[in-house]
């Protein structure tokens with residue numbers, strides 16, 4: 016572009032070349048201005064919609080968090096940090112945060128490790144690769160609400176196949192989704208089942224990207240056993256993938272909603288209240304928009320912290 | 336006893352016979368270049384020698400040890416890869432240290448953090464560090480030791496790869512096209528360096544390349560491979576001047592050797608266009624043969640001189656020499672002639688000339704490509720009919 | 723390597739097969755139970771092949787209680803519209819950011835990165851209030867509009883376009899194409915891998931989404947598949963798992979079938995867009 020303008024407007028050239036050591040202002044000329052205008056036009060729809068559907072709602076949700084707005088009432092007033100103060104004392108919310116943390120602490124590591132394990136097994140196996148890949152990935156491509164329903168049947172305390180199997184070996188089957196002691200673990204199990212395939216695919220992609228020559232070099236350098244080679248080549252080379260899979264797994268676990276809504280509605284006795292479900296209840300069932308907005312801000316803060324942790328880690332640790 | 340002996344190695348991938356019985360011996364300290372077109376099985380052979388791939392049959396003995404059934408780590412071989420295969424997460428220094436650490440430290444001692452707290456490893460680590468530094472200094476890469484491969488140029492990476500290979504003082508050195516990722520200038524420079532390094536280390540070396548000039552210029556002996564067979568293993572001069580097979584003759588030398596397909600006449604002579612050539616020894620009448628001669632052993636004379644009448648098609652001026660592309664009048668075959676610039680004066684495209692071969696440089700190859708020792712000489716060129 | 727071959731391999735295959743069995747078990751039971759009569763479900767849950775084939779009855783029930791056709795149609799319309807809007811809006815924007823110089827590019831980049839952090843769950847409250855006051859609840863508009871902009875699409879296409887050679891665009895300009903012409907005739911035809919990958923990501927995400935439809939739709943006529951299934955469950959208060967599994971099967975099938983048919987594309991798409999789950 017620049018050289019084209021130099022031809023079309025030769026008068027500008029000497030000025031451009033003139034020695035001006037400090038703050039060399041770019042010369043805005045006809046064609047650059049045209050380019051900028053076209054760019055604006057191409058980007059305008061996206062920009063407007065980003066403002067409309069992302070920026071404005073985020074500002075609104077932060078603002079609403081400081082109000083006592085309830086849907087159905089025409090007026091509302093600013094209440095400062097009252098909502099946040101209430102949050103701290105809210106047993107349901109605290110329980111919900113705690114449950115979300117537990118759920119995440121189970122589902123994220125389990126699905127990462129299993130995903131990596133399955134990927135490694137599939138990668139080193141020659142037969143049935145595509146069958147295994149399909150089998151483990153199928154839950155990712157399935158409608159979660161539907162599969163949750165299937166799990167509900169599988170885990171049914173009396174007629175469910177899982178408990179029938181346990182009964183066959185003489186074990187008492189728990190009321191998986193129906194008792195406060197097991198419900199969160201049952202949901203976690205479904206969560207792991209649903210996400211392992213996704214992580215596996217990402218790890219498989221990471222494994223495929225490792226140059227074969229590195230393994231050859233490792234063998235020649237004296238890494239005799241597959242374990243030696245795993246620590247010398249595979250694990251370090253999977254570094255970026257792992258950070259990435261970890262972030263996604265954590266964020267997705269924090270966003271758990273579908274299974275809870277479908278199977279337990281937060282019960283029994285709030286034993287499966289999770290963050291998004293609580294926000295949903297407060298905001299869209301009890302219509303306490305102001306209060307739910309404050310919760311949403313907390314939720315958003317958690318996501319922001321996760322993302323920044325990832326950026327820092329990627330920048331510092333696994334970069335090569 | 337030779338330093339390396341490869342005996343009758345075969346390898347197939349499924350129905351593809353990639354190596355069809357390769358045998359090769361290397362003397363102590365010898366530099367052997369394995370050259371051939373892409374896909375002929377050079378890398379496969381090298382990987383089998385390294386122990387990265389198993390041979391279907393055959394055996395490999397080096398320094399008196401039978402390596403055939405040993406895993407790569409136990410063979411004490413070093414290998415430089417075309418991609419260099421440096422560990423991208425390790426610095427140059429750590430890369431070079433890997434083979435030493437693998438050999439001298441136990442797997443417990445190698446663990447990060449915990450390993451450095453175990454007893455007995457401190458002295459070993461110090462020794463490794465010293466060896467790495469010495470190696471780096473001798474390759475002039477000591478200033479790069481803290482850099483990761485991603486922060487180095489191609490030439491620097493190549494040196495680090497060399498250092499990693501040499502630091503363990505291997506019994507056998509394998510290189511798979513180590514220069515093909517460098518740009519042309521650097522490549523010619525690096526040739527000399529590798530030969531130098533080889534001379535200093537004195538380790539038998541198998542050097543794979545698809546570049547015949549590289550092979551001829553670097554190696555003590557050149558092994559020419561074609562589609563899984565070794566066609567000839569000999570010194571560079573022999574490979575060039577006295578090829579045992581038509582494919583060797585064609586593969587080596589730039590421009591490509593001139594070939595003319597022909598057939599042995601009933602009286603044992605060979606007809607070449609309007610010319611008849613009388614061989615020293617009798618050839619079997621009726622067999623197909625190929626007559627070949629290198630471009631520098633042809634000269635160009637005025638039309639009418641005894642020789643092969645031709646027309647000039649195109650000239651290429653290369654500075655120290657001129658390549659003349661011609662077409663023989665009688666049979667329409669192309670002939671390439673390499674001349675000194677002074678001999679090319681006055682030649683222009685389209686000009687009718689006579690090509691005069693140096694008779695003792697004519698070579699004959701049989702239908703199977705093998706060399707027939709019944710060389711034709713210039714003195715036996717007989718004029719039959721004036722065209 | 724060859725020494726540990728047999729034992730290692732046996733262990734590997736056993737582990738993989740057992741795992742696969744566990745992962746596939748829900749599907750096996752789903753198909754099996756969808757064909758069982760109520761009485762059989764209560765008595766022998768472990769036998770996989772129904773003694774009496776009750777498929778027809780169960781599917782009839784599933785189709786009878788909720789109009790499955792309507793659900794699937796809604797799913798197709800909503801996902802299709804969302805995808806089309808996302809691509810039509812994101813591609814020109816990504817092109818401008820990748821290949822054109824303009825002042826707002828940095829601001830836009832910041833907006834995109836910010837947008838990547840914000841899921842629908844964070845913006846749903848104000849959006850709901852807005853759609854409610856505009857009387858747009860229970861409509862395709864409410865289901866589609868918030869997703870018409872995908873910052874992830876912009877991000878993905880941006881990466882893809884940056885890798886495209888500038889010369890391609892320069893050549894097109896010298897040939898006299900307008901910038902919009904370049905987008906349509908040069909960029910889009912070359913961006914199919916990215917578009918396909920994004921299509922898979924987008925369709926999987928929105929076909930499966932329950933949160934937003936649950937908020938804005940209460941009328942069955944606009945229910946998407948997950949929401950419809952929720953309605954069906956509510957209507958099916960008892961434990962009629964036969965019908966429930968039949969409904970589940972119908973609703974799971976389209977995406978699973980698409981996946982099985984175009985596995986390679988699917989996996990590529992998920993891998994490429996794996997950047998965001």
Ligand SMILES: Nc1ncnc2c1ncn2[C@@H]1O[C@H](COP(=O)(O)OP(=O)(O)O)[C@@H](O)[C@H]1O
Pocket residue numbers: 348353371372373374375376377378379380
């Ligand atoms: N692991 C393998 N499986 C199947 N075919 C292979 C394998 N490795 C090499 N080949 C085939 O063997 C032939 C020779 O390969 P290679 O030794 O790499 O050739 P070169 O190094 O001479 O170019 C090629 O045709 C290649 O496709």
Ligand SMILES: [Mg+2]
Pocket residue numbers: 377378379511
């Ligand atoms: Mg090769």
